[in-house]
Amino acid sequence: MRWTMKRARFQVSILLAIVFLMASLPASGADRPKNIILLIGDGMGVAHLTFSHLATGGLNAERMPVGGLIKTFPFGGMVTDSAASGTAMATGYKTKNGVISLSPEGDTLRTVLESAEARGMSTGLVATSSITHATPAVFAAHVTSRRMEAEIARQMAQSGVDVLVGGGWSFFVPHDIAGSRRTDDLDLIEVLKKRMTVVRSVEELMKLEGATAVAAFLASRECPSAKERDYSLADLAAKAIEILAGGSEGFFLMIEGSQIDWAAHDNDGDGILHEMKDFDGAVGAALDFAEKNGATLVIMTSDHETGGFALHESPMHSSRMVEPAFTSDRHTMEMVPIFAYGPGAGAFGGIHDNTFVGATLIEYVRR
Ligand SMILES: [Zn+2]
Numbered sequence: 125m126r127w128t129m130k131r132a133r134f135q136v137s138i139l140l141a142i143v144f145l146m147a148s149l150p151a152s153g154a155d156r157p158k159n160i161i162l163l164i165g166d167g168m169g170v171a172h173l174t175f176s177h178l179a180t181g182g183l184n185a186e187r188m189p190v191g192g193l194i195k196t197f198p199f200g201g202m203v204t205d206s207a208a209s210g211t212a213m214a215t216g217y218k219t220k221n222g223v224i225s226l227s228p229e230g231d232t233l234r235t236v237l238e239s240a241e242a243r244g245m246s247t248g249l250v251a252t253s254s255i256t257h258a259t260p261a262v263f264a265a266h267v268t269s270r271r272m273e274a275e276i277a278r279q280m281a282q283s284g285v286d287v288l289v290g291g292g293w294s295f296f297v298p299h300d301i302a303g304s305r306r307t308d309d310l311d312l313i314e315v316l317k318k319r320m321t322v323v324r325s326v327e328e329l330m331k332l333e334g335a336t337a338v339a340a341f342l343a344s345r346e347c348p349s350a351k352e353r354d355y356s357l358a359d360l361a362a363k364a365i366e367i368l369a370g371g372s373e374g375f376f377l378m379i380e381g382s383q384i385d386w387a388a389h390d391n392d393g394d395g396i397l398h399e400m401k402d403f404d405g406a407v408g409a410a411l412d413f414a415e416k417n418g419a420t421l422v423i424m425t426s427d428h429e430t431g432g433f434a435l436h437e438s439p440m441h442s443s444r445m446v447e448p449a450f451t452s453d454r455h456t457m458e459m460v461p462i463f464a465y466g467p468g469a470g471a472f473g474g475i476h477d478n479t480f481v482g483a484t485l486i487e488y489v490r491r
Pocket residue numbers: 167385386389430455
């Protein structure tokens with residue numbers, strides 16, 4: 125009798141274990157994206173999106189069926205910077221402001237890009253800042269301060285990332301080269317050349333055919349603003365996607381509209397509009413690919429709101445309809461928008477923490 129009870133309990137335990145195991149497995153392959161494109165509008169809040177929508181009459185973001193809001197607070201604080209929020213979206217863990225993909229205790233946090241590489245996927249980072257700036261850095265480097273851009277460059281050069289597009293050439297050349305911002309003899313361009321094509325202009329990047337790994341340094345420091353440059357983030361996004369889509373194991377690509385934040389810090393409404401249009405163009409390029417491809421998850425979100433930006437009706441006799449207004453020249457603690465399209469998009473609906481983005485993407489990549 126005792127034996128039978130034990131045996132019955134044992135059988136129930138086995139049954140429960142099987143049920144839990146099945147619940148933890150993906151329901152079906154259909155919900156698992158082969159490719160992931162994560163677009164981050166740095167400093168973009170709901171008002172920034174609204175302003176862009178009012179000016180253009182429509183956003184590519186409207187092509188994405190799933191929407192929600194993201195909580196952005198950092199470890200030990202209320203208002204985040206790009207390093208802490210980026211770390212949450214890249215790794216699934218909160219950290220302190222200024223820290224690049226290390227825990228508050230200093231432990232290395234594995235990023236979604238690194239998990240993708242481990243699975244044999246192709247990976248890429250595109251930004252209009254220096255490629256060593258906080259948001260791209262959190263995906264491929266681990267340092268105690270976002271200001272350590274020379275060390276971030278070294279870690280990026282020695283990582284397995286297949287596509288790097290943005291500014292920041294000055295952090296990759298040795299100190300005796302004019303314009304270098306390194307203090308050592310390391311020639312990271314030579315390190316990169318061992319495993320990828322390296323170019324220094326948009327013209328050279330666009331001409332490349334059949335390349336599977338590319339670093340394109342479009343500026344010594346940051347790229348010109350959207351208003352000043354003669355190429356768009358959509359151009360860069362489309363080229364990066366073309367290069368990465370050549371691999372057979374799928375890809376992870378992060379594309380940042382880096383300078384929305386800078387225009388908002390400057391309380392420059394016109395600048396925000398140019399940067400937002402540029403960013404929305406990149407969202408369009410990602411969706412164009414995803415709609416044809418059918419196995420690509422596209423996520424558009426932000427790391428934090430900048431400017432306490434709001435839109436008011438213009439005073440009578442004003443030449444414009446909308447009056448941009450700012451309550452701050454800094455980051456705020458407002459929730460930020462998230463939109464998703466494609467396999468796995470449904471998870472991003474509703475209100476989530478920024479760590480949910482990183483944790484979910486890593487789960488998708490590991491499956
Ligand atoms: Zn900022």
